[in-house]
Amino acid sequence: xxxxLDGFPLLSELSAAEREALEACLETRELGVGSVLFxxxxxxxxxxxxxxxAVAIRADGQSVSELGAGExxxxxxIVTVGxxxxxxxxxxxxRLLTLTREGYARLREDLPALALRLQEAILRNFSxxxxxxxxxxxxxxxxVS
Numbered sequence: 001x002x003x004x005l006d007g008f009p010l011l012s013e014l015s016a017a018e019r020e021a022l023e024a025c026l027e028t029r030e031l032g033v034g035s036v037l038f039x040x041x042x043x044x045x046x047x048x049x050x051x052x053x054a055v056a057i058r059a060d061g062q063s064v065s066e067l068g069a070g071e072x073x074x075x076x077x078i079v080t081v082g083x084x085x086x087x088x089x090x091x092x093x094x095r096l097l098t099l100t101r102e103g104y105a106r107l108r109e110d111l112p113a114l115a116l117r118l119q120e121a122i123l124r125n126f127s128x129x130x131x132x133x134x135x136x137x138x139x140x141x142x143x144v145s
Contacts, residue, residue, distance in 0.1 A: 004051055004097060007070045010125055011118075018114050025107050026097040031055070031090030044077030044084045046100045047122075053094030059086040066091050075122045078104040 005011050005019040014022070026049070031037055037048065037055060048055075050071050057065040057073070064086060067073055073088060078101050099107075108115040 005049065008049060008072065009070065010072050010075065010121055013121060014114075014117060018117065021111055021114055022099075022107070022118065023097070025103050026099055027103070029096045029098050031094040031096065033090050033092060035090045037088040037090070037096070038074075038084050040084050040087050042084050044074055044082050046098050047072060047074045047078045047104075048088075049097040049099075051095045051097055054091040055088050055094055055096075056091040057086050057088055076126060077101065079119050079122060 003016070003019070005014075005023050006016070011019055011022070029037075029048075031053070038044075040059065050067050050069055050073070052069055054066050054068045055073065056063065057067065074084075076082075077084075078099060104115065104118075107118070
């Protein structure tokens with residue numbers, strides 16, 4: 001296998017061997033410009049690693065963000081059940097690696113320690129994002145007072 005997962009901050013605490021084992025569980029997906037990866041409201045059932053290109057994120061018809069190589073989307077979907085809050089589509093020709101919820105279930109059975117480390121990384125990343133948003137909102141409200 002190649003070292004396709006080496007540049008992902010989400011996986012920075014995994015060893016090279018763990019990233020290689022995880023990569024063996026992933027499926028490759030290609031997106032053309034404008035090709036939809038998922039729609040808002042659909043069941044969230046996969047984690048995507050952007051290997052090359054960029055993915056456009058839209059919510060309520062508005063552009064929200066663009067995610068490029070080294071970024072992930074849908075990470076919580078492998079550990080929780082829920083619906084997508086946005087739409088994702090190819091902003092450029094894009095190559096993704098995909099871990100479906102079913103693939104994650106197999107990973108938990110075959111390599112439980114790695115599955116746990118991945119889950120911990122996802123939750124740690126989510127916690128950092130939430131704290132960042134809360135910190136930003138606290139700063140904004142205190143500067144208004």
